[in-house]
Amino acid sequence: xxxxxxxxxxxxxxxxxxxxxxxxxxxxxxxxxxxxxxxxxxxxxxxxxxxxxxxxxxxxxxxxxxxxxxxxxxxxxxxxxxxxxxxxxxxxxxxxxxxxxxxxxxxxxxxxxxxxxxxxxxxxxxxxxxxxxxxxxxxxxxxxxxxxxxxxxxxxxxxxxxxxxxxxxxxxxxxxxxxx
Numbered sequence: 221x222x223x224x225x226x227x228x229x230x231x232x233x234x235x236x237x238x239x240x241x242x243x244x245x246x247x248x249x250x251x252x253x254x255x256x257x258x259x260x261x262x263x264x265x266x267x268x269x270x271x272x273x274x275x276x277x278x279x280x281x282x283x284x285x286x287x288x289x290x291x292x293x294x295x296x297x298x299x300x301x302x303x304x305x306x307x308x309x310x311x312x313x314x315x316x317x318x319x320x321x322x323x324x325x326x327x328x329x330x331x332x333x334x335x336x337x338x339x340x341x342x343x344x345x346x347x348x349x350x351x352x353x354x355x356x357x358x359x360x361x362x363x364x365x366x367x368x369x370x371x372x373x374x375x376x377x378x379x380x381x382x383x384x385x386x387x388x389x390x391x392x393x394x395x396x397x398x399x400x
Contacts, residue, residue, distance in 0.1 A: 313353030
């Protein structure tokens with residue numbers, strides 16, 4: 221009888237472990253994350269506020285400066301911070317310096333070319349950074365809806381934004397670019 225109970229427990233455990241679904245896919249590290257993950261370093265983190273977008277639940281846009289106080293080297297990135305009410309986890313997204321131009325070009329294409337088009341089907345257009353931050357829009361029920369997803373596959377990281385916020389995000393990324 222003990223053997224039967226033990227076998228059933230092991231079977232249930234094996235099924236549970238095998239059936240586990242991961243909530244996030246392996247997302248590559250950003251250059252800034254790689255810099256701060258180096259062992260043997262003493263890292264200083266400084267965050268400079270640029271502004272925020274999103275009326276209901278705002279997303280903070282910052283410049284992040286990571287400095288290794290031992291090697292006297294540093295790296296910068298655009299940092300996006302979002303707190304969804306009721307979720308204790310702060311969502312963080314990063315845009316590396318070499319990705320900022322791509323994000324700006326993507327927003328410009330969305331504004332100048334995509335939003336004026338009428339689609340026949342549900343359609344999504346998005347830019348995604350290494351950290352999983354994504355800016356884009358989806359077409360549904362005859363209108364384009366812009367959005368930001370702070371961290372890919374992360375629960376409560378979707379920020380709905382209106383067209384004014386979309387334009388404001390573009391302006392803030394330009395400001396951040398000038399300070400990077």
